[in-house]
Structure formats: structure tokens, C-alpha cells
Amino acid sequence: MSAGRPLTCEEVLRYGQQIVPSLGVATVYRNVKMLAGEGWLSEVELPGGGLRYELADLPHHHHFLCRSCDQAFDVHQCPDEVQSLAPAGFEVDSHELILFGRCAACT
Amino acid sequence: MSAGRPLTCEEVLRYGQQIVPSLGVATVYRNVKMLAGEGWLSEVELPGGGLRYELADLPHHHHFLCRSCDQAFDVHQCPDEVQSLAPAGFEVDSHELILFGRCAACT
DNA sequence: ATGATTACGAGAATACACTATCATTCATAC
DNA sequence: GTATGAATGATAGTGTATTCTCGTAATCAT
Numbered sequence: 001m002s003a004g005r006p007l008t009c010e011e012v013l014r015y016g017q018q019i020v021p022s023l024g025v026a027t028v029y030r031n032v033k034m035l036a037g038e039g040w041l042s043e044v045e046l047p048g049g050g051l052r053y054e055l056a057d058l059p060h061h062h063h064f065l066c067r068s069c070d071q072a073f074d075v076h077q078c079p080d081e082v083q084s085l086a087p088a089g090f091e092v093d094s095h096e097l098i099l100f101g102r103c104a105a106c107t
Numbered sequence: 108m109s110a111g112r113p114l115t116c117e118e119v120l121r122y123g124q125q126i127v128p129s130l131g132v133a134t135v136y137r138n139v140k141m142l143a144g145e146g147w148l149s150e151v152e153l154p155g156g157g158l159r160y161e162l163a164d165l166p167h168h169h170h171f172l173c174r175s176c177d178q179a180f181d182v183h184q185c186p187d188e189v190q191s192l193a194p195a196g197f198e199v200d201s202h203e204l205i206l207f208g209r210c211a212a213c214t
Numbered sequence: 215a216t217g218a219t220t221a222c223g224a225g226a227a228t229a230c231a232c233t234a235t236c237a238t239t240c241a242t243a244c
Numbered sequence: 245g246t247a248t249g250a251a252t253g254a255t256a257g258t259g260t261a262t263t264c265t266c267g268t269a270a271t272c273a274t
Contacts, residue, residue, distance in 0.1 A: 009262085024223035029262065047152030047203070050261060064193055067200075075193060079186030082206070086171055086182060089211030093174075096154075096205045099189070104196030116232085131253035136232065138251095157231060 006044040006052035006063065006072040046072055046098060062097040068106035075099060113151045113159035113170065113179040153179055153205060169204040175213035182206060 003015065009028050016023045032053055035041040044052040046065050052072055062075040078097065086092045110122065116135050123130045139160055142148040151159040153172050159179055171180040185204065193199045 022223075024225095025261095026224080026263080027222060030221090033263095045154030047154075062192070064197055064199075073194065073197070077192045079188055079192070081186055082204070085169070085184045085186070085204075086206050086208065087180065087211070089214065090171055090180070090206075090208060091214055092171075092206045092208040094207045096207070097189070097192075098203045098205075099193050099197075099199045100201045100203070101193065101197060101199040104194070107196065107198055129253070131255095133233080133254080134252055140232095 001055060005074055006046075006054040008050045008052050010050070011071075012053070044072065045096075062099070064099040064101070064103065066103035066106055067100055068102050071103060073103060108162060112181055113153075113161040115157045115159050117157070118178075119160070151179065152203075169206070171206045171208065171210065173210035173213055174207055175209050178210060180210060 003011075007015070009025070009032055012032060013023065013025055013028045016028065032041065036043055036053060039056055041053045042056040044054055044063065046052060046063060048065070048070065054074075058074070059076075060078055062078060064073040064075050065071075066073070075097070082095050082097075083092050110118075114122070116132070116139055119139060120130065120132055120135045123135065139148065143150055143160060143163075146163055148160045149163040151161055151170065153159060153170060155172070155177060161181075165181070166183075167185055169182040169185060171182050172178075173180070182204070189202050189204075190199050
């Protein structure tokens with residue numbers, strides 16, 4: 001919640017170990033998976049490896065992926081006509097827009 | 108080229124084996140990687156596993172990923188204002204828009 | 215406190231995409 | 245046709261993200 005952006009399990013682990021240094025990977029994977037299963041977190045699949053997780057109750061938004069630090073950030077806007085872009089006969093049920101570049105810290 | 112959509116190495120293998128049944132994975136990975144390295148193919152990273160490859164000289168476009176058959180298709184349109192969506196201080200150098208749903212064949 | 219139950223964490227085990235190895239096959243030049 | 249070098253493909257190996265195992269530790273009810 002305090003991160004305000006999607007986190008990988010590895011990031012959760014690092015954050016968590018600042019509070020509970022003995023925290024292990026198994027606990028992170030176990031609980032993140034459980035929280036996702038119970039609907040508290042949702043999975044975000046971005047290019048470049050593992051799943052990321054974010055709070056499930058966020059309003060519709062998209063993501064920015066920094067090519068330098070590999071952190072994901074939220075983008076709170078969405079081009080609206082998206083659903084209409086699919087070829088005829090294709091049924092769109094959701095979409096993801098990913099911006100690539102360098103985040104403010106890495107610029 | 109004849110597929111007209113991004114293919115995973117596994118898909119390339121299956122296509123190829125219809126022509127040369129003895130074709131092996133190593134040859135596919137080797138050549139796809141070489142073609143990408145030489146600029147003939149470009150890598151497409153979509154959620155859900157391995158890299159996909161498409162012809163490098165295609166005009167700007169995006170992708171549709173069928174949740175049922177896991178095949179990727181091209182979407183030949185792009186919402187234009189994309190660059191402007193990033194938070195202040197973030198530098199966007201490219202973007203990817205992915206539509207999820209069911210393709211015409213799976214509907 | 216005591217026992218029962220649940221959660222934890224270290225490290226082994228797994229899954230999977232990809233790569234390396236190397237004997238064999240193919241292609242080309244002569 | 246033969247020699248020579250490159251490409252192929254079966255299979256073993258690697259790397260890495262995730263999950264399992266199981267002994268230990270924390271939690272809870274009584």
C-alpha cells in the first residue's frame with residue numbers, strides 16, 4: 001500500500017525485510033498469492049520477468065515501466081477508444097497500456 | 108511471414124515441422140535469435156511466458172492476445188496521445204498496447 | 215502454563231524457457 | 245566423387261522464478 005506502485009515478490013521481500021529482517025521468500029510468495037486469491041491484490045503482467053502485484057481496488061489505470069531500474073509505476077489515464085481498435089470478430093474484455101522509458105529518478 | 112502475426116519459438120517450431128518434420132528446437136532458437144540480432148525480426152514481449160517474434164519492418168502497431176488460444180494478433184491502430192500520459196519527469200521512449208479477449212476463431 | 219493449531223523460514227525441489235555440446239548431415243567447391 | 249566447412253538436431257545442461265518440505269516458532273484457547 002505504501003509503495004503506491006506494482007511490486008514484484010522480490011521487491012516486496014526487500015521492503016518487508018526492512019521491517020522484519022528475518023522475512024523469507026516463501027512467506028512473501030505464500031501471502032501475496034493468498035491475498036491475490038482472496039481478491040485483495042491483482043496480478044500485473046508486464047514484460048520482463050515475474051508477475052507484479054498491486055492493490056485490487058485501484059481505479060482503471062495503466063503502467064510505466066522504467067528500462068533503467070525496472071520499476072513499474074502507475075499511469076492514471078487511459079486513451080478511451082481502446083475497445084474499438086480490435087479487428088472485427090475479436091472480443092476485447094480488457095486491455096493494458098505500457099509506457100516504456102526512464103522514470104523521474106533515472107532520468 | 109506467412110503467419111502475419113507474432114510467433115513464439117514453439118509456434119515457429121510447429122509451423123516449421125509441417126514443412127521439415129525433423130526440425131528441432133535448437134535450430135529454431137538459433138535462427139530466430141540470429142534473425143532478431145540482424146534486424147530482420149523484432150522481439151515482442153507480451154504477458155504469459157516466452158518472447159514472441161515478428162517481422163521488423165512492420166509499421167507501428169499493437170497486439171491482441173487471445174486468452175483462450177494464447178495466440179497474438181496484430182492491431183493496426185494506435186491511440187495517438189499516448190506519449191502525453193506519463194507522469195511529469197518521466198521520459199517515454201516507446202509504448203505497447205495490448206488488448207485481451209477472445210480471437211475470432213475462439214469466440 | 216499447557217497443548218493444539220497455525221504460520222514461518224531455510225533450503226531443497228520443481229518447472230520451464232532457453233542454450234551449449236557434439237556427432238551427424240548437408241552443401242559447396244574443386 | 246571427394247574433401248571441407250557450415251548447419252542441423254537430439255539431448256544434456258543452465259538459469260531463474262516459484263513452490264514444497266519440514267523442523268521450529270509464534271499464537272490462541274483453555
